[in-house]
Amino acid sequence: MEETLKIIVLVKHVPDAQFDRHLSGEGHTTDRDESILSELDEYALEAALQLIEARGGSKAGNKVIALSMGPAGAANAIKKSLQIGATEGVHLTDDALAGSDAAATSLALAAAVRHLGGDSPVDLVLTGMASTDGETSLVPAQLAERLGLPQVTFASSLDVDGGRITARRDAGTHSETVEAALPAVVSVTDQINEPRYPNFKGIIAAKRKSITTLSLADVGVDPSQVGHAGSWTTVTSAEERPPRTAGTIITDEGDAGIKLVDFLAAQKLL
Numbered sequence: 001m002e003e004t005l006k007i008i009v010l011v012k013h014v015p016d017a018q019f020d021r022h023l024s025g026e027g028h029t030t031d032r033d034e035s036i037l038s039e040l041d042e043y044a045l046e047a048a049l050q051l052i053e054a055r056g057g058s059k060a061g062n063k064v065i066a067l068s069m070g071p072a073g074a075a076n077a078i079k080k081s082l083q084i085g086a087t088e089g090v091h092l093t094d095d096a097l098a099g100s101d102a103a104a105t106s107l108a109l110a111a112a113v114r115h116l117g118g119d120s121p122v123d124l125v126l127t128g129m130a131s132t133d134g135e136t137s138l139v140p141a142q143l144a145e146r147l148g149l150p151q152v153t154f155a156s157s158l159d160v161d162g163g164r165i166t167a168r169r170d171a172g173t174h175s176e177t178v179e180a181a182l183p184a185v186v187s188v189t190d191q192i193n194e195p196r197y198p199n200f201k202g203i204i205a206a207k208r209k210s211i212t213t214l215s216l217a218d219v220g221v222d223p224s225q226v227g228h229a230g231s232w233t234t235v236t237s238a239e240e241r242p243p244r245t246a247g248t249i250i251t252d253e254g255d256a257g258i259k260l261v262d263f264l265a266a267q268k269l270l
Contacts, residue, residue: 040128096223
């Protein structure tokens with residue numbers, strides 16, 4: 001019988017790409033009023049669910065914990081994760097977290113992962129390849145360093161056998177297979193699987209699943225270590241994107257092809 005797995009999946013509440021993004025406040029932080037679960041995190045969630053389902057799912061003692069850090073609205077990302085299939089959710093929220101950059105975020109999340117491993121060790125921490133707002137891809141590596149765990153980034157396939165993981169990383173002209181001992185931190189690409197959608201059964205089941213709320217005090221982080229005070233980077237100024245200029249209209253009078261080529265040549269696109 002295979003060993004059970006306890007997997008933490010980091011999920012983020014990010015601005016919906018259908019709407020324009022805006023910055024607000026003195027720290028020029030992202031306005032998250034119109035936000036959703038980051039699409040790239042759904043691939044990490046699906047990878048976790050496939051791993052535990054191969055081992056008998058939650059009924060066999062396996063766990064997939066959706067962990068999100070952010071203000072009250074971030075709970076919506078956790079709720080959708082539970083609808084998709086995560087077994088439980090954890091929301092790290094504290095006013096002092098506002099304005100945290102990647103370094104401060106990884107510090108807080110590392111503390112939360114340690115806290116969640118208190119009763120039983122965490123086998124695997126899965127993340128998306130990047131968040132769709134910042135797109136830095138920094139947090140997985142920083143998180144692994146803070147936790148002292150091996151890291152595998154940009155995995156396009158993932159397998160767990162005993163106490164080791166095997167992952168494939170695809171580059172432009174080649175692929176490589178890497179192995180690491182558990183526990184480990186792994187970020188996955190959008191090529192690893194096809195995420196499932198919440199179905200009616202999952203939506204109903206999610207209502208019975210718990211979301212645990214944690215503060216910085218709960219995970220042992222001093223407020224001065226996060227937020228604007230604890231960040232390594234800061235946005236000092238920001239301006240609205242200039243309005244889009246009117247395009248060039250080419251009227252076809254029998255020579256539209258020539259005019260189009262001339263236009264493209266003038267823009268140095270040919």
